[in-house]
Amino acid sequence: MAEHVKLAAFARERTGTGGARAVRREGRVPAIVYGGGEAPLKLALVAREVRRELTMNPHFFNAICEIELDGKVLEALPREAQLHPVSDEALHLDFIRVGKDTVVTVEVPVHFLGEEKSKGLRRGGVLNVVRHEIEVSCPADSIPAYFEIDLSGYDIGDSIHISAVKLPEGVKPTITDRDFTIVTIAAPTLAPTDEGEETTATPAAGTAEE
Secondary structure, three states: OOOEEEEEEEEOOOOHHHHHHHHHHOOEEEEEEEOOOOOOEEEEEEHHHHHHHHHHOOOHHHOEEEEEEOOEEEEEEEEEEEEOOOOOOEEEEEEEEOOOOOEEEEEEEEEEEOHHHOHHHHOOOEEEEOOOEEEEEEEHHHOOOOEEEEOOOOOOOOEEEHHHOOOOOOOEEOOOOOOOEEEEEEOOEEEEOOOOOEEEEOOOOOOOOO
16 A cells, blocks of 8 residues: 655745745745646645655655645645755655546565575575566555565576566556566676686676566
């Protein structure tokens, strides 16, 4: 199920660069909510709440935000955050409205389990992650927090594809034309050192054919 985040919001009347700067001087972050067959809604969010979510919540962009405005709660999904190039403070956030039947496209992170039970890793193999996230379409109220892949029993040379991942009902990968690779267990390779000796070198992540 999608994580829920609560954010306080205030109506924002002024637009443009001057209006956005005025909002930021008040300790707030300008934001806008699109979609749902309604006109875009301009908001101002509390800067410290936005900072908390962006820095402390790794699932923020897969979370349903309950935005409270004038005593009413609007549910929306974060889509993009514009950050200051130096301070990384949020300058602007975009959201899309979500409802019971809203289908969204999101990137869901992959977590790996059972590394200590992998034959290949125990024999010195290297975990070569091709995809750290999987893009899926799903109902907005059923966004997975992450996918788990169990590496138990996999040996050097083995690959794990999307077909091996158990997806919740209603969750579908956006790539449908192939059984794409998520991770492989590669054999360690030998690379020459400056002294002419050979040493173990690991392959770079994402080098396996997808």
